[in-house]
Amino acid sequence: MNYESKSYGEGEYIIKEGEVGKGFYILEEGTLEVSRQGKVISHINQEGAMFGELSELLMSKRDASIIAKSEAKVRFFEVGLEDFVEKNPKFAVKIIRNLGRRLSRMNKLALEGNTRNNFLQSAFGQTTTNKSNKVKILVVDDKPMIIDQINRFSIEPGWEIFGANDISSAIDIAESTVFSAIIISCALPNEGAVELRRKLKTNPKSSNTPVVGMVIKGDDLSARKASEVGFSDMITKPLDKNMFMSRLYYVLRLDPSDQYFEVDENILIFRIPKVISPKLFEDIESCFSSRIRMTINDGIENVAIDLNNIEEIGEDTVELVGNFAEMIEEFGNPFNLGFIAKGEDTDMWKNLDGCEEAEVFESLEDAKNQMT
16 A cells, blocks of 8 residues: 655644645544634544545545644555555545545534524524524513613624513514514503513514513512413513523523633633522533533534633632533543633632643633633
């Protein structure tokens, strides 16, 4: 079997995106980084992994760049793939399996994308094929300050808040706009919330829109009555941004972990909220397993826990971070773990189980510079 052994230093290109594909490679040792249009999409670190064969098979240009992330050794096969397979039929099986895995992964991603689009289409009354589509929320409350407060929450990019102070205004607005969700204060005079919900549900434009009740904390009677007449969920006053967003994500059937996790370059950032209530603790913890699995599947190797937003270090915060680190351990510690924190107590986080080797950074920029 004719091949050329090649060695690459950290940062050296093995394959460049856009060049004509000729030959294919097998990894002997090291870690390789795969990027497309400057964005890291995965890593190759398994001995015997084949790459570059798709361009050779399709006689097309390379659709991604592959760079040595560490000292790496590969075998380069310049012979045409067709001739190679004819002489080495066992490798044909390996190639088929590789392509099968890729196809399976693409099908899974497509299915997830279609499922998400179906959720969004149902919730928003429109397709989600372009970025101009927005989540539109109508808030109905006779206290303008409540609507102003929700507007100041700096809700997700692309989300838009509409306000109405009475039933008549709300009906007029709902006639002209399709909303993703409608939030109604259960304190509207003369049981106005129940009446408004009934009218909205008889309007074809809003009949399928989830309607959420807003009640004062501790007002169990209003909450029970709203639930009995068919409100989709409850939001309590005084308003808390994290809980407010959590309930909206639930009602709209969106991935709730998007509120607390985001990917920046090759780092999964877990942002700890300013204040953690028992319900918020439960909501966040329920996201851990799915988000870790998703991160492993995406080939992301670094996780940074951002603690710079918390008001004070309480038992709930320590327990939440500890539980997250323990779950990462259960998955076999597949990530480089770091903390983004300032102050005198930053090193205390490294005392948690599974965090002994974690690094501490003062800012996200520091984490990005040193972890990637």
